[in-house]
Amino acid sequence: MVRTPLTPEERERGERLGRLLRAxxxxxxxxxxxxxxxxxxxxxxxxxTGRAPTPAFFTVAAIAAALGLSMDDLMARCALAPAA
Structure with a gap:
């Protein structure tokens, strides 16, 4: 199976997720x-570290639960800021 390359936005979202979870x-x-x-x-x-920028949903959910984060909060904090 060949994976489609990630877009820069997908990579950035993965990096934001990683920074948020680390914090x-x-x-x-x-x-x-x-x-x-x-x-x-x-x-x-x-x-x-952003080396796995698209982790599985259930993996993220398990980490969020371990950290006491809601998935809604996590999603909102990882979303791209709307363009002005």
Whole structure:
């Protein structure tokens, strides 16, 4: 299967998601949050650094739950700002 290349906007959205999740993790260790979300620390690391810019919905939902974030809030904070 060949994946369609990501657009610059998709990459930027993935980077914003990663920065947001890293900021919300705060002082908690990556291993602790990943374990609470039921995934590997390497997967969380890739998402936080933008190396996995399009993680699966259920992966994001699990991380959000582990961090106490609502999906609505997460989506709103990761959305592109409307053009002026």
């Amino acid at each position: 919300e993790r705060g002082e908690r260790s990556m291993v602790e949050v990943a374990a609470a979300a039921g995934l590997s620390a390497e997967t969380l690391r890739k998402i936080e």
